[in-house]
Amino acid sequence: MSPLQNALTQLKKAAELVKLDAAVLEILKKPKKIHEFSIPVKMDSGETKVFDGYRVQWNDARGPFKGGIRFHPKTDLNEVEALSFWMTIKCAAVGIPYGGGKGGVTVDPKKLSKTELERLSRGYTQALKDYIGPERDIPAPDVYTTPQIMGWIMDEFSKIKGYNVPGVVTGKPLEIGGSAGRGTATAQGGFYILEEVAKKFHPMGDDPKGQKIKNKKLSVVIQGFGNAGANMADLCFHAGYKIIGISDSQTAIIDKSGKGFDSHTIAKMKEKKGVVDVCECKEIKCACKDHVHTTNEKLLETDCDILILAALENQITKKNVGRVKAKVILELANGPTAPEADEKLFKKNVLVVPDVLANAGGVTVSYFEWVQNLANYYWSEKEVFEKLKKIMVENFDAAWKIKEQNKTDLRTAVFALALGRLEKAIKARGWA
Ligand code: NAD
Numbered sequence: 131m132s133p134l135q136n137a138l139t140q141l142k143k144a145a146e147l148v149k150l151d152a153a154v155l156e157i158l159k160k161p162k163k164i165h166e167f168s169i170p171v172k173m174d175s176g177e178t179k180v181f182d183g184y185r186v187q188w189n190d191a192r193g194p195f196k197g198g199i200r201f202h203p204k205t206d207l208n209e210v211e212a213l214s215f216w217m218t219i220k221c222a223a224v225g226i227p228y229g230g231g232k233g234g235v236t237v238d239p240k241k242l243s244k245t246e247l248e249r250l251s252r253g254y255t256q257a258l259k260d261y262i263g264p265e266r267d268i269p270a271p272d273v274y275t276t277p278q279i280m281g282w283i284m285d286e287f288s289k290i291k292g293y294n295v296p297g298v299v300t301g302k303p304l305e306i307g308g309s310a311g312r313g314t315a316t317a318q319g320g321f322y323i324l325e326e327v328a329k330k331f332h333p334m335g336d337d338p339k340g341q342k343i344k345n346k347k348l349s350v351v352i353q354g355f356g357n358a359g360a361n362m363a364d365l366c367f368h369a370g371y372k373i374i375g376i377s378d379s380q381t382a383i384i385d386k387s388g389k390g391f392d393s394h395t396i397a398k399m400k401e402k403k404g405v406v407d408v409c410e411c412k413e414i415k416c417a418c419k420d421h422v423h424t425t426n427e428k429l430l431e432t433d434c435d436i437l438i439l440a441a442l443e444n445q446i447t448k449k450n451v452g453r454v455k456a457k458v459i460l461e462l463a464n465g466p467t468a469p470e471a472d473e474k475l476f477k478k479n480v481l482v483v484p485d486v487l488a489n490a491g492g493v494t495v496s497y498f499e500w501v502q503n504l505a506n507y508y509w510s511e512k513e514v515f516e517k518l519k520k521i522m523v524e525n526f527d528a529a530w531k532i533k534e535q536n537k538t539d540l541r542t543a544v545f546a547l548a549l550g551r552l553e554k555a556i557k558a559r560g561w562a
Pocket of ligand 1: 353377462463
């Protein structure tokens with residue numbers, strides 16, 4: 131199924147659970163506005179290339195549209211629509227005053243020079259100049275978009291307006307209004323949730339109250355080694371988890387020492403932003419003593435306590451779900467588990483911590499960045515993370531209660547929490 135079909139299947143299931151008002155459901159099933167446009171870019175060679183760009187504004191009942199921009203060769207409208215819908219649920223699930231939106235450009239940014247990337251980012255901003263802004267729609271980074279790209283977008287938008295508008299995007303460099311903590315916020319939020327899961331979900335540890343968990347080194351496999359995955363690896367490693375498998379778009383490696391990757395390996399991968407750099411051979415039959423190379427598919431089937439998905443959609447499907455051995459799946463990526471797989475995992479008592487909660491740390495600190503921009507008053511990283519932890523833990527607890535009361539899966543419970551808030555906002559506005 132496509133990402134959008136997956137998203138709407140999840141919506142239907144949760145809507146049935148909460149007996150969502152039929153008119154509210156109709157509103158939530160469709161985007162409010164879709165922007166589809168082409169972006170001509172003068173390449174360094176002198177030729178002009180035209181790229182397809184999108185911005186989907188799904189729902190703004192609870193506040194301005196909010197969501198990242200993805201630059202990826204496989205990005206298309208269907209994917210951006212799904213991501214935009216999930217942002218609507220996510221912002222409501224953590225109770226921040228935003229609606230949901232998402233953007234994308236079908237492009238392989240690795241094939242562009244820095245100046246071409248800058249022209250593309252500025253072109254994207256020009257195409258959307260009348261539809262984004264601090265009170266309308268606030269983009270942010272996503273796959274293969276960076277703080278530098280947010281800096282160019284903010285600069286272009288400010289030039290169009292004739293004055294500085296830092297609040298038009300989040301995830302900016304610190305020097306121009308970024309927030310302390312935004313760079314690692316997605317992983318940090320996911321980590322707070324993981325620690326809560328360890329207290330509540332006893333197959334993770336030795337005892338139902340989680341008392342002995344600190345003594346047991348839980349094993350972790352991470353798919354995807356970008357902003358979300360690499361920072362999560364760092365946090366888990368330093369908290370004493372044993373990282374036994376990691377992948378990026380090129381390759382995957384699995385520890386064979388039995389001890390997990392050491393601090394040197396983790397630090398080197400984080401610095402180089404990739405897995406392949408740990409050992410330059412990139413071969414499946416590599417001669418290194420402490421790890422073996424494998425495929426991304428095999429990595430997902432590794433025997434481990436926690437599988438962290440931090441790459442792209444539709445990674446666990448009905449095809450491979452039977453071979454997944456993890457006890458907990460934490461979704462830092464958006465939409466990595468298909469609904470048919472979800473059902474099977476629930477029956478096997480595998481806890482799936484859904485994207486719309488697990489990766490909400492990113493948008494929550496984006497919200498803090500926007501608040502700081504509007505107030506022109508900046509907080510320390512300590513303040514940011516204290517506020518983030520409170521939001522993540524409170525909403526995790528609320529969702530967990532719904533899950534237990536209804537004997538349902540955590541994704542449906544988080545959706546139910548979000549739908550309750552969305553329904554109230556939609557009704558308060560008189561839309562339904
Ligand atoms: P990124 O661009 O920083 O990194 C993407 C990573 O995924 C890279 O390591 C890349 O090599 C890897 N990758 C790409 N294709 C892969 C494949 N087929 N198999 C394995 N790895 C692959 O992106 P990111 O910001 O870390 O985003 C990753 C996921 O997290 C996405 O689903 C994104 O929507 C989600 N997310 C990110 C944020 C954020 O703040 N960055 C917030 C919420 C959700």
